[in-house]
Amino acid sequence: MTGQAMPIPPAPPAARPTDWTEEISIFQPRQAAFWLFAVLLLIGGVSFVNEQLSFANASTTAWLVGLVLLALYAVPVYLLVNAVDLFEREPRSLLIGALLWGAVIATFLAGHINDQWASILQKVFGAEFTRTWGAALIGPGVEELLKFLGVVVIYLIARAEFDDVLDGFVYGAMVGLGFTVAEDMYYFFAHFVGQAGASDLGGLFEGFFTRIIVGGPYSHVLLTGLTGMGLAFYVTRPDVARSRRVLVAVLLYAAGVAAHFVWNSPLLDGILGDSPGPTDWIAWAAVKGLPFLILLGVLVRLAMRREQRWVREALAEDVAAGVMTAQEVDVLESLRARRSARKAVGARTGPAGERLVARLQHAQIALAIASTGTEADRTARIAANRELIGGLRAQLAALPVGGSPAEAQAPPTVFAPTHRAPVEGLAAWASPDPAGPSTPLAGGLPLEIVARVADWAQVRASNGWTGWVDGRRLVSGS
Amino acid sequence: MTEASNPTPPPAPPAAAAQVARRVGGAFDPATRRQTVIVAAILAALFFGTQVLDEALPAAASPGEIATAAGDAVPIGDGWQITPLDGWVASTHDSGSGIRLEQGVVVVDLFPEPSNSASELAQDYLDQALKANATQLTASDIETATEPGGPAVRFSYQGIFQEADGAIEGEVTSIVAGGHGVVADAWSSQGDLGSALGEIHQMLESIEAAR
Numbered sequence: 001m002t003g004q005a006m007p008i009p010p011a012p013p014a015a016r017p018t019d020w021t022e023e024i025s026i027f028q029p030r031q032a033a034f035w036l037f038a039v040l041l042l043i044g045g046v047s048f049v050n051e052q053l054s055f056a057n058a059s060t061t062a063w064l065v066g067l068v069l070l071a072l073y074a075v076p077v078y079l080l081v082n083a084v085d086l087f088e089r090e091p092r093s094l095l096i097g098a099l100l101w102g103a104v105i106a107t108f109l110a111g112h113i114n115d116q117w118a119s120i121l122q123k124v125f126g127a128e129f130t131r132t133w134g135a136a137l138i139g140p141g142v143e144e145l146l147k148f149l150g151v152v153v154i155y156l157i158a159r160a161e162f163d164d165v166l167d168g169f170v171y172g173a174m175v176g177l178g179f180t181v182a183e184d185m186y187y188f189f190a191h192f193v194g195q196a197g198a199s200d201l202g203g204l205f206e207g208f209f210t211r212i213i214v215g216g217p218y219s220h221v222l223l224t225g226l227t228g229m230g231l232a233f234y235v236t237r238p239d240v241a242r243s244r245r246v247l248v249a250v251l252l253y254a255a256g257v258a259a260h261f262v263w264n265s266p267l268l269d270g271i272l273g274d275s276p277g278p279t280d281w282i283a284w285a286a287v288k289g290l291p292f293l294i295l296l297g298v299l300v301r302l303a304m305r306r307e308q309r310w311v312r313e314a315l316a317e318d319v320a321a322g323v324m325t326a327q328e329v330d331v332l333e334s335l336r337a338r339r340s341a342r343k344a345v346g347a348r349t350g351p352a353g354e355r356l357v358a359r360l361q362h363a364q365i366a367l368a369i370a371s372t373g374t375e376a377d378r379t380a381r382i383a384a385n386r387e388l389i390g391g392l393r394a395q396l397a398a399l400p401v402g403g404s405p406a407e408a409q410a411p412p413t414v415f416a417p418t419h420r421a422p423v424e425g426l427a428a429w430a431s432p433d434p435a436g437p438s439t440p441l442a443g444g445l446p447l448e449i450v451a452r453v454a455d456w457a458q459v460r461a462s463n464g465w466t467g468w469v470d471g472r473r474l475v476s477g478s
Numbered sequence: 479m480t481e482a483s484n485p486t487p488p489p490a491p492p493a494a495a496a497q498v499a500r501r502v503g504g505a506f507d508p509a510t511r512r513q514t515v516i517v518a519a520i521l522a523a524l525f526f527g528t529q530v531l532d533e534a535l536p537a538a539a540s541p542g543e544i545a546t547a548a549g550d551a552v553p554i555g556d557g558w559q560i561t562p563l564d565g566w567v568a569s570t571h572d573s574g575s576g577i578r579l580e581q582g583v584v585v586v587d588l589f590p591e592p593s594n595s596a597s598e599l600a601q602d603y604l605d606q607a608l609k610a611n612a613t614q615l616t617a618s619d620i621e622t623a624t625e626p627g628g629p630a631v632r633f634s635y636q637g638i639f640q641e642a643d644g645a646i647e648g649e650v651t652s653i654v655a656g657g658h659g660v661v662a663d664a665w666s667s668q669g670d671l672g673s674a675l676g677e678i679h680q681m682l683e684s685i686e687a688a689r
Contacts, residue, residue, distance in 0.1 A: 030505070030506060030507050031506065031507050031510055031514070032506040032510065032511050032514040032515070033510055033513075033514040036514055036517065036518050040521075109521065109524070109525060111673060112525060112529075113524050113525060113528050115582060115674075116529050116531075117528055117532075118582035118583045118670065119532045119565070119581065119582040120531055120532050120535060121582075121583075122581075122583065123532075123535045124535070127580050127583070130582065130583050131583050131585075131666070131667055134582075134583045134667070134670075135583075135669065135670070142524070145520075145524070146524075149517055149520065149521065152513075152517055153514075153517060156510045156513055156514055156517070159510070187668075187669065189672075203616070203618075272638075275613050275614060276614065276638075
């Protein structure tokens with residue numbers, strides 16, 4: 001079925017802030033915020049380049065090794081943050097802009113303003129107080145504001161790209177990642193290699209342990225992720241009363257500042273004892289940072305569920321019309337399930353089938369995105385995606401399975417049970433992801449294994465129902 | 479020509495600057511112009527405002543503060559003297575020997591010590607003053623430095639000390655001339671020393687024997 005004959009659903013109401021079809025680059029000369037960003041990047045860039053050159057001159061080896069060590073942290077975090085954004089990936093230029101704000105602009109401004117505030121604190125409260133509490137008061141106060149304003153600037157440059165709370169997390173995390181990377185390189189040289197650059201790689205690895213292994217999970221990615229979600233909640237939820245949006249934004253900003261304060265403050269330093277070892281440092285960091293990391297994880301999960309709900313709504317009509325199955329919609333909701341579905345088909349039809357399923361999944365997401373759009377060509381986009389999905393299905397069906405063409409995605413039509421559910425029963429999921437809701441299967445239920453992915457088994461019942469179960473618990477024989 | 483037929487003079491043209499501003503402002507999306515100006519104003523207030531506030535506040539008087547005018551040399555002891563840069567507050571050290579220079583969270587302790595070798599002086603300071611009081615300490619190799627006051631060496635360290643909260647980072651410079659030495663220990667909480675090292679090195683270059 002191509003779906004060409006299907007009616008195009010009406011565009012979502014204007015109040016719904018989910019036009020995922022927008023794809024905006026950072027180059028927006030009509031936006032004053034773009035020029036503010038450009039000017040600050042130019043000014044901060046001079047300072048940034050000079051600082052990196054001074055590090056490289058002090059010890060080229062240490063600088064290069066430092067870059068590699070930072071990449072070991074930054075690349076997975078970048079990919080992880082993007083992976084959270086399951087459906088509507090943010091434009092790369094905006095993500096790079098957010099990284100640059102954190103790494104170049106915010107660090108440049110913070111370096112100057114932090115020094116000024118340290119001097120002010122000393123004059124008002126004295127040197128001892130400033131030495132003890134300066135980092136805890138100045139860092140959160142100044143740095144969180146500078147990074148938060150970076151997310152605001154990205155928003156002002158490309159407002160249409162802020163569709164949901166999750167986008168605030170993505171841009172906030174990117175600003176935080178940029179800040180962390182630049183700050184860590186500074187720390188590597190200032191505290192572990194030495195400003196004079198003794199090429200002390202041992203010091204560099206010590207810095208890597210302290211800054212990345214111990215502090216990495218609780219870095220600026222976490223802090224600005226929280227504050228960015230607050231901004232996004234305020235600007236993307238017109239359905240919520242303004243006073244409540246302000247309250248949520250303020251609370252999330254306060255959470256980011258509080259996390260930074262707790263991290264920088266001497267509170268709880270007693271955990272370290274007189275001679276702290278690696279496990280003491282890791283425990284110390286967990287006590288200080290883990291509660292905030294859990295808070296962020298919960299908020300991101302809630303935001304992801306909200307997006308998943310939108311996708312279900314956007315595709316409901318196509319599911320009802322048979323353009324997609326409900327199970328395929330389930331699979332779209334998790335990267336792992338998408339991969340498992342590709343592998344399952346790949347195992348039966350080879351790499352060509354795996355690639356076709358990947359394209360099919362992209363087309364299905366594009367259909368959901370097109371359905372949320374309000375653009376003039378929305379109807380054409382929806383029709384084109386439906387046609388593409390139909391075409392890909394036809395190609396999948398034509399792929400040979402065990403030497404004969406067959407329906408690549410659909411399970412065989414004749415039920416041939418190979419296993420049974422154990423007597424105590426068995427839980428089943430729509431996709432190989434235990435995070436989703438499960439369905440109990442009665443003990444002894446005859447089942448046919450359709451596909452296997454690691455310990456997961458995709459099974460079919462006599463009535464055509466399919467689901468994923470723990471393959472290790474299946475009992476052989478019908 | 480009658481008075482009635484006289485043309486009404488056109489309104490005065492707006493000032494050129496206002497015209498330019500209006501043209502530039504008009505080129506931007508009005509939906510985000512005001513918010514962008516607010517962001518720019520906050521950044522400017524943070525950047526310049528804190529500087530103005532810092533300069534407006536008088537330096538805090540501390541016990542034992544040594545009153546100096548800008549450019550005045552301050553005696554360290556044993557004939558040594560240093561010229562603090564503007565913004566650095568000098569006071570006599572609690573130990574009774576030497577002086578302390580402070581700016582914000584950064585401290586430079588200077589102690590006169592009789593010695594014939596800058597390396598030995600630095601090593602003694604590392605062993606007897608730092609290692610003896612630290613619960614954890616990492617120090618770089620002692621390397622030759624160039625100071626006008628005499629032969630000098632330098633090393634950096636980071637550690638945890640019983641009398642200080644949190645991790646401390648520091649840089650020690652020792653200078654020796656004619657059997658007299660001086661140790662300068664510049665330190666702060668971790669993360670704050672790097673940006674002050676330029677000024678500290680500049681002040682250390684002003685150390686001279688005035689005996």
